[in-house]
Amino acid sequence: MHSSVITFPxxxxxxxxxxxxxxxxxxxxxxxxxxxxLPKSDLVVLPGGFSYGDYLxxxxxxxxxxxxxxxxxxxxxxxxxxxxxxxxxxxxxxGLLPGVLLRNKYLEFICKNVFVKVNNQDNSYFxxxxxxxxxxxxxxxxxxxxxxxxxxxxxxxxxxxAMFYSxxxxxxxxxxxxxxxxxxxxxxxxxxxxxxxxxxxPERMIxxxxxxxDGSLFFENLIxxxx
Amino acid sequence: MIVNEKLAIDHGLKKxxxxxxxxxxxxxxxxxxxxxxxxxxxxxxxYKSSRFHLKNLPTKGKxxxxxxxxxxxxxxxxxxxxxxxxxxxxxxxxxIEPYQGAATGVGGIMRxxxxxxxxxxxxxxxxxxxxxxxxxxxxxxxxxxHGIGGYGNCMGVPTIAGQTSFDESYNGNILxxxxxxxxxxxxxxxxxxxAGLGKPVIYVGxxxxxxxxxxxxxxxxxFDDKIEEKKPTVQVGxxxxxxxxxxxxxxxxxxxxxxxxxxxxxxxxxxxxxxMASKGNLGIEINxxxxxxxxxNMTPYEIMxxxxxxxxxIVLENGKEDLAKKIxxxxxxxxAIIGKTTKSKRIELYFDEKKVANxxxxxxxENSPMYDRKWKKAKLPKKIKIQKEDLKGLKVVNVLNKILxxxxxxxxxxxxxxxxxxxxxxxxxxxxxxxGVVRVHGTKKAVAASVDSSAVYCWAHPLSGGKQIVxxxxxxxxxxxxxxxxxTNCLNFGSPENEENMGEFVECVQGLGEASAYLDFxxxxxxxxxxxxxxxxxIKPTPTIGGVGxxxxxxxxxTMDLKEVDNxxxxxxxxxxxxxxxxxxREILSEKNGPxxxxxxxxxxxNGETILRLIDQKFIKSAHDVSLxxxxxxxxxxxxxxxxxxxxxxxxxxxxxxxxLFGEDQGRYIIEISKDDLKNVTKILKDNSVHFDELGMVNExxxxxxxxxxxSIDDLIKSHTTWLTNYISN
Numbered sequence: 001m002h003s004s005v006i007t008f009p010x011x012x013x014x015x016x017x018x019x020x021x022x023x024x025x026x027x028x029x030x031x032x033x034x035x036x037x038l039p040k041s042d043l044v045v046l047p048g049g050f051s052y053g054d055y056l057x058x059x060x061x062x063x064x065x066x067x068x069x070x071x072x073x074x075x076x077x078x079x080x081x082x083x084x085x086x087x088x089x090x091x092x093x094x095g096l097l098p099g100v101l102l103r104n105k106y107l108e109f110i111c112k113n114v115f116v117k118v119n120n121q122d123n124s125y126f127x128x129x130x131x132x133x134x135x136x137x138x139x140x141x142x143x144x145x146x147x148x149x150x151x152x153x154x155x156x157x158x159x160x161x162a163m164f165y166s167x168x169x170x171x172x173x174x175x176x177x178x179x180x181x182x183x184x185x186x187x188x189x190x191x192x193x194x195x196x197x198x199x200x201x202p203e204r205m206i207x208x209x210x211x212x213x214d215g216s217l218f219f220e221n222l223i224x225x226x227x
Numbered sequence: 228m229i230v231n232e233k234l235a236i237d238h239g240l241k242k243x244x245x246x247x248x249x250x251x252x253x254x255x256x257x258x259x260x261x262x263x264x265x266x267x268x269x270x271x272x273x274y275k276s277s278r279f280h281l282k283n284l285p286t287k288g289k290x291x292x293x294x295x296x297x298x299x300x301x302x303x304x305x306x307x308x309x310x311x312x313x314x315x316x317x318x319x320x321x322x323i324e325p326y327q328g329a330a331t332g333v334g335g336i337m338r339x340x341x342x343x344x345x346x347x348x349x350x351x352x353x354x355x356x357x358x359x360x361x362x363x364x365x366x367x368x369x370x371x372x373h374g375i376g377g378y379g380n381c382m383g384v385p386t387i388a389g390q391t392s393f394d395e396s397y398n399g400n401i402l403x404x405x406x407x408x409x410x411x412x413x414x415x416x417x418x419x420x421x422a423g424l425g426k427p428v429i430y431v432g433x434x435x436x437x438x439x440x441x442x443x444x445x446x447x448x449x450f451d452d453k454i455e456e457k458k459p460t461v462q463v464g465x466x467x468x469x470x471x472x473x474x475x476x477x478x479x480x481x482x483x484x485x486x487x488x489x490x491x492x493x494x495x496x497x498x499x500x501x502x503m504a505s506k507g508n509l510g511i512e513i514n515x516x517x518x519x520x521x522x523x524n525m526t527p528y529e530i531m532x533x534x535x536x537x538x539x540x541i542v543l544e545n546g547k548e549d550l551a552k553k554i555x556x557x558x559x560x561x562x563a564i565i566g567k568t569t570k571s572k573r574i575e576l577y578f579d580e581k582k583v584a585n586x587x588x589x590x591x592x593e594n595s596p597m598y599d600r601k602w603k604k605a606k607l608p609k610k611i612k613i614q615k616e617d618l619k620g621l622k623v624v625n626v627l628n629k630i631l632x633x634x635x636x637x638x639x640x641x642x643x644x645x646x647x648x649x650x651x652x653x654x655x656x657x658x659x660x661x662x663g664v665v666r667v668h669g670t671k672k673a674v675a676a677s678v679d680s681s682a683v684y685c686w687a688h689p690l691s692g693g694k695q696i697v698x699x700x701x702x703x704x705x706x707x708x709x710x711x712x713x714x715t716n717c718l719n720f721g722s723p724e725n726e727e728n729m730g731e732f733v734e735c736v737q738g739l740g741e742a743s744a745y746l747d748f749x750x751x752x753x754x755x756x757x758x759x760x761x762x763x764x765x766i767k768p769t770p771t772i773g774g775v776g777x778x779x780x781x782x783x784x785x786t787m788d789l790k791e792v793d794n795x796x797x798x799x800x801x802x803x804x805x806x807x808x809x810x811x812x813r814e815i816l817s818e819k820n821g822p823x824x825x826x827x828x829x830x831x832x833x834n835g836e837t838i839l840r841l842i843d844q845k846f847i848k849s850a851h852d853v854s855l856x857x858x859x860x861x862x863x864x865x866x867x868x869x870x871x872x873x874x875x876x877x878x879x880x881x882x883x884x885x886x887x888l889f890g891e892d893q894g895r896y897i898i899e900i901s902k903d904d905l906k907n908v909t910k911i912l913k914d915n916s917v918h919f920d921e922l923g924m925v926n927e928x929x930x931x932x933x934x935x936x937x938x939s940i941d942d943l944i945k946s947h948t949t950w951l952t953n954y955i956s957n
Binding site (some may be wrong): 009010012013015016019020034048049050052053054055108109110111112137139141201203204206207209210211 | 373376377380381382383465466467468470471557558559643644645646647648649650651652653654655657666781782
């Protein structure tokens with residue numbers, strides 16, 4: 001399986017993602033934002049960080065990077081594209097995913113472990129996943145998902161919500177919502193479910209010595225599904 | 228502009244210093260030159276009041292690659308790996324503008340580390356605020372925390388540990404000390420010593436603006452009523468540009484183009500160019516028209532004194548200009564050849580084809596003033612006799628609750644949750660433990676780091692306090708299973724022109740030096756911040772120690788959370804019930820006099836080394852050093868972290884219950900061991916002449932202190948976690 005991780009100026013989880021993908025068997029290549037063509041890839045990942053300092057709106061300048069044209073084409077042709085944290089923000093800014101990510105409800109950066117409940121398995125990311133509730137790590141200032149009434153209706157009608165913030169038993173409630181996200185949304189798909197955007201960082205949970213190991217389950221499952 | 232004595236005094240120079248400048252130059256300096264002298268000779272850059280005493284600190288050791296005098300210290304951690312680290316203050320700017328002040332403090336210290344070729348792998352900070360009730364405290368706390376997070380998070384460097392305290396002596400002068408650790412290969416360390424003649428001098432990074440002019444001079448003076456007017460002297464940070472600068476510098480450093488490199492920190496282009504020239508014993512010629520400027524019509528004076536952030540000065544090998552430029556172009560950063568090295572041993576500046584400054588480098592550095600200031604020796608205060616009546620009516624539960632919720636003990640989760648502490652994927656001990664720990668990427672090794680200060684002890688008796696903080700740092704590293712290697716210090720004091728404040732400095736440094744020499748825990752880098760003072764009132768003396776240690780195999784790392792029911796708890800080190808200057812005495816009895824606890828360096832060393840032996844043999848399940856709030860506070864934190872309880876045994880001591888539980892005797896740890904190992908552990912402790920007491924046992928869910936005193940873990944958690952969140956949200 002070949003994967004590509006895009007490095008934008010200001011990306012800072014690109015190396016972590018590279019380490020994680022390789023650990024679970026991907027042959028990963030790092031791709032510079034100013035490149036025109038994507039290498040042969042079964043999965044393209046937009047990593048976390050502060051692309052262009054997040055100075056205009058998070059992800060907005062990166063979404064206009066040269067490489068993004070190829071990423072858009074790749075996604076429109078059904079290629080798997082995953083955006084984590086800032087990568088998710090870039091995906092919504094580029095129009096590959098609906099909605100926006102606003103500043104966290106309490107106006108503070110949050111770095112902690114959270115639980116997320118996987119909403120559907122009807123896609124290559126979570127098909128046959130071993131757990132319904134994952135313990136993942138979040139680290140963001142703008143993860144408060146929001147969209148219009150029409151959009152959320154569409155999203156629900158198409159079963160596009162990938163995961164909700166929940167408690168450890170999978171109950172989706174206000175107490176388990178860390179950032180004020182609409183309907184506790186932690187991640188969403190596009191209609192075809194080949195594009196996934198999520199705020200949590202599975203790449204930070206791939207070793208028992210770290211915050212936990214649920215990221216390992218996620219990546220193992222992902223590579224199996226793509227094979 | 229006419230330069231005269233009055234203008235020199237306005238620049239923060241003293242009368243006789245101005246006279247010395249005129250004598251050295253054999254003429255009156257022009258305005259640009261005066262600006263340069265004032266920047267180089269202020270306290271912040273010249274260490275004129277502290278150098279005399281700092282030279283006595285132990286700075287050498289078998290693991291020390293680079294001691295003080297470079298951008299940061301460097302230690303050897305084996306296998307061609309080295310750790311570069313330093314702590315630095317950004318106190319004055321953070322009080323004036325908390326967000327930018329704190330942010331640029333973090334940015335500045337990271338630049339010091341990657342200037343040496345190291346990729347930053349961990350940040351720490353030690354921040355101190357006025358009384359929580361003081362009207363400015365809440366906003367300063369918010370601003371500083373946001374600033375530290377804003378910069379560190381964007382850089383993608385985890386903030387792994389820290390320290391926050393509140394004390395009314397910081398009402399008018401808060402402290403923000405930031406520390407960074409970086410990882411470098413031993414054979415790829417870069418230094419600031421220029422070498423070779425006619426080598427191009429390169430400017431890279433952000434453009435130069437009018438921000439931060441005279442920042443270092445501002446940080447070398449006390450505050451007065453007009454402090455708000457100093458806002459323009461605070462620099463403005465751009466972490467995005469620094470991230471690009473980091474990547475670009477490391478890319479260039481992978482090759483062999485760089486002769487010397489120096490970041491532009493305090494006093495900007497002035498100090499960076501002069502330091503490189505001074506260390507290389509040569510001259511530098513700069514054409515100021517070539518310096519990339521953000522604003523039009525900047526004068527040579529402004530260009531030389533700007534403290535705009537995210538800039539570096541590099542001396543390149545001839546012929547490497549194009550290659551270097553290509554890298555900086557790729558990262559969208561300015562790159563300009565602004566001058567060259569010369570044999571003149573002078574700093575020569577040109578602007579609009581005129582020579583605007585011409586100063587021998589040695590007059591700025593070697594000839595800078597050095598003062599052996601007057602200082603007053605502190606007496607050891609008399610021991611307080613605590614009256615039995617004072618303790619009557621006190622209930623252990625109530626006292627414990629009060630101590631756990633004390634602003635200086637309570638959980639700081641609200642703070643560290645705003646710092647990305649897991650980016651880079653190697654953080655194996657998060658904030659909230661004894662020390663933060665990160666793995667050395669791709670290896671079995673891990674590096675532990677901790678920041679500590681004990682202003683109350685240092686204020687009560689500077690010599691003991693100075694020793695105590697080094698020992699506390701040492702204990703924090705031992706507690707996670709790390710072998711302590713070296714320290715960096717950030718010495719925050721009031722005015723050196725006041726004999727008492729100067730005495731506090733001298734004796735703290737003396738204590739610090741004694742302890743670090745005894746423990747073979749040398750000082751490899753540091754910074755002095757004087758004039759933490761508003762009008763006549765200085766802060767409590769607050770030397771901050773950043774300690775670094777090595778864990779050879781990270782699987783042997785120890786944490787403080789209680790692990791298993793029925794395990795045995797031991798207190799290592801002798802409990803004598805020292806209450807003077809303890810949190811108990813201050814907060815419960817309102818007794819602020821008396822000496823701080825004594826330090827026995829032999830016991831510190833012996834206890835610590837023996838614990839490391841026990842850890843190596845995997846006997847220790849959890850460990851925590853005993854500090855503020857004594858045994859029961861330390862144990863409560865272990866209970867909270869492990870969500871388990873503990874049952875205390877009746878102590879073998881004849882001292883009072885409060886002395887036993889809340890006394891702050893030094894050199895102590897609580898360790899958890901399995902019942903089966905008790906005999907072996909006891910033997911090792913006895914063989915090494917380490918004093919220990921059996922404290923009790925781990926249980927399911929209550930802290931049982933005696934027959935009448937039982938506290939549930941939920942109550943402990945509540946006491947420990949509510950103060951800060953309530954304070955911030957109200």
